Amino acid sequence: MGEQNPTILVTGASGHLGRRVVDLLLEANAGPLIATTRHPEKLGDFAKRGVTVRKADFNDQESLVQAFGGAQRVLLISTDALDAAGTRLRQHRTAIAAAQRAGVKQVVYTSMPNPEDSPISFAPDHRGTEETLANSQLGWTILRNNWYMDYLLMSLVPAVTHGKLYGAAGNGGAAYVTREDCALAAVAALTSSESSNRVYNITGPTVVSNEELVKLVSQVSGRAVEYVNLPAQDFKAGLVRAGLPEGFAQILAESDLAKLQGKLGPASQDFQTLTGRVPVSVAEFLTAHKDELSASPGKVH
Ligand SMILES: NC(=O)c1ccc[n+]([C@@H]2O[C@H](COP(=O)([O-])OP(=O)(O)OC[C@H]3O[C@@H](n4cnc5c(N)ncnc54)[C@H](OP(=O)(O)O)[C@@H]3O)[C@@H](O)[C@H]2O)c1
Secondary structure, eight states, X not given: OOOOOOOEEESSTTSHHHHHHHHHHHHTTOOSEEEEESOGGGGHHHHHTTOEEEEOOTTOHHHHHHHHTTOSEEEEOOOOOOOTTOHHHHHHHHHHHHHHHHTOOEEEEEEOSSTXXXXXXXXXXXXXXXXXXXXXXXXXXXXXXXXXXXXXXXXXXXXXXXXXXXXXXXXXXXXXXXXXXXXXXXXXXXXXOOOSOEEEEEOOSSOEEHHHHHHHHHHHHSSOOEEEEOOHHHHHHHHHHTTOOHHHHHHHHHHHHHHHTTTTOOOOSHHHHHHSSOOOOHXXXXXXXXXXXXXXXXXXX
């Protein structure tokens, strides 16, 4: 008789990443599976497919201890509670304490690149969470997910329209990775029997600069786009003038500063080591979204 598969739990299962991870786990017949969320009513489809759905809020430790009961391997998806009051780090510490109380063996955590040394204002949340795991009695796997390629469309679609991409990254870039590849990496970490404590840098195949981005998007869309490099403050001010909320503009400016300083790289082989697959490149991703990029009503050059 073989040992029963460990019970796998995914937090934040109604978010984009969490939902996809649960889908992939179901496809792989992994499990038993538990999905936790603040909104169980959104996960009726998973319940119908045999997933145990439980309510859990990282602001409530008792709810988490109950929700984590019986789980051996837990994917702790970082929350989106970005504020100056340290809410996100407090939430993650609460979840880690609850996992320990509930008898969880291994926590897989979605972190960011170079959290120990980054100009990005939310880096201390990830650094603090990694440190909390390292000081806990739990086994842990840190997935330092690079910047989602998916969000490139937000800046590249208007760049195609206007013929210009603005930024503050100079010659620096990011080792962008698709959210789908982040989901695949999480599934590999959850279904592995590894119990040692490891950090994986989940990246795409190469670091891509803003100059390289405009070359690629020009090729894919058939419209000439040039890159305009600005000081970070001017880049941020331009984004605010264009209607972005101040906090979001600040994060985008900080991200470009991180690219400039090489903090969103280098590219790593870790995705391949973990999953046995080659990560999607920016060129492949943009080609797959050619229609969105070409539909932009810009001037044809
Ligand atoms: N690498 C990148 O470029 C990048 C970009 C954006 C975000 N991120 C990070 O990666 C995470 C997952 O990405 P995503 O695309 O799936 O984001 P998303 O769709 O916005 O999901 C946000 C996630 O936060 C969870 N959450 C928020 N407050 C919570 C709370 N009090 N207790 C428990 N869970 C809470 C949500 O879970 P429920 O709603 O199910 O409770 C959901 O899974 C984000 O939360 C963020 O930390 C990374």
